[in-house]
Amino acid sequence: MTHADICEAVVIAREEEQGQAYLCAYIVSGEAIPVPELRVHLAAQLPEYMIPSHFMELEKLPLNNNGKVDRKALPAPDREAYTEAYEAPRDALEMQLATLFAEVLSGGAIGIGDSFFERGGHSLKAVTLVSRIHQQL
Template sequence: FLTSKLPEYMVPSAFVILKSFPLTSNGKVDRRALPAPDEMRPELTENFVAPRTNIEEVLAAIWAEVLKLEKVGIYDNFFELGGHSLLATQVISRVRQAFQVELPLHRLFESATVADFAVAIAQKQAEQTDSEMLAQVLADLDQLSEAQIQEILAQQGVSK
């Protein structure tokens, strides 16, 4: 019912059934005394699928830790598991530490499953590797003399 009335980020990810609310001596709800939801994986439309790659393994562990869940599958949606924008920033920070990649926050909103986000991480790592290799090649070329460059070009059949 709530999903038809509220935006996705406002729909509770867990419900805890209580016989009565714990109250303070003033008769107000004692929020500190409320029980925490179970740390079990919520029932989702997707069945649990274990991580297949190292990136998916590390990413699933990050999500499980941030979301305080026992396990996270590769097709589980971060937001359906109870994630929200504040937790998403924690994920981005931990991904930065774990993989040495800089991904914008909106990327997690666009790729909200472990499988999709792992692809985004792998692509970013490949881009960084390409950039680093190009920088190294250019640095190596800077060290060559004009005669050495001409010799290399002649060997490749390229004339000036």
Template sequence: MTQEHIREAVVIAREEEQGQTYLCAYIVSDEAVPVPELRAHLAVQLPEYMIPSHFVELEKLPLNNNGKVDRKALPAPEREAYTEAYEAPRDALEAQLATLFAEVLVTGAIGIGDSFFERGGHSLKAVTLVSRIHQQLAV
């Protein structure tokens, strides 16, 4: 599988409010890029830790006076730009887990079908999540 419709792309390391670093990809494409498909394509070629946590589609990459990508002008990813349809927790346990996921990911409502990693999670956040589940749910 190729991604011929992607004209330009740049990946940068960004820092969250808690000081953790994550990768964010900025893409200029001729058509809409389905993020799950793009992640699957990258997973064949890259280890998990090198796959960006967020993907931002832009009309064009901002350039500085030297014609290079102006990294400071790249917008922060929208945390709520996740495209899956929201499916509410069905019971108290799922509601507790969704709350823990949202706290660790620093995001809004988490549905039961949402992917931790597609919502911005990575291995360090997964360890934090497991620790919180262990503390709060005693499992």
């Protein structure tokens, strides 16, 4: 809420298919705010583990009859969508690594410029990724 362009915001913990929790932020703003800008803004105030993995812009937050945010009515984030420009792997090794990253992150296409942690990665997934890299490469 400290960002000048954000009118309303709520952050909730969601669960992915494998049962791992992640943070998702829902924001209402006057204009579109690039996700990297939001991450930089939050990084100045919060530790890395408290920065949401996903950001969703909404026209308004859904409210229940009591006027509180209806958390059950918040849409699930599109885990395939990513705001950074996609840059395809350039050779066979980068293709293998991108495939392993996508498997561990349960996401769509991974580009060579994508950040593991910004795409939903955390320390446990990093250990899994290192193990798979060691096994396959």
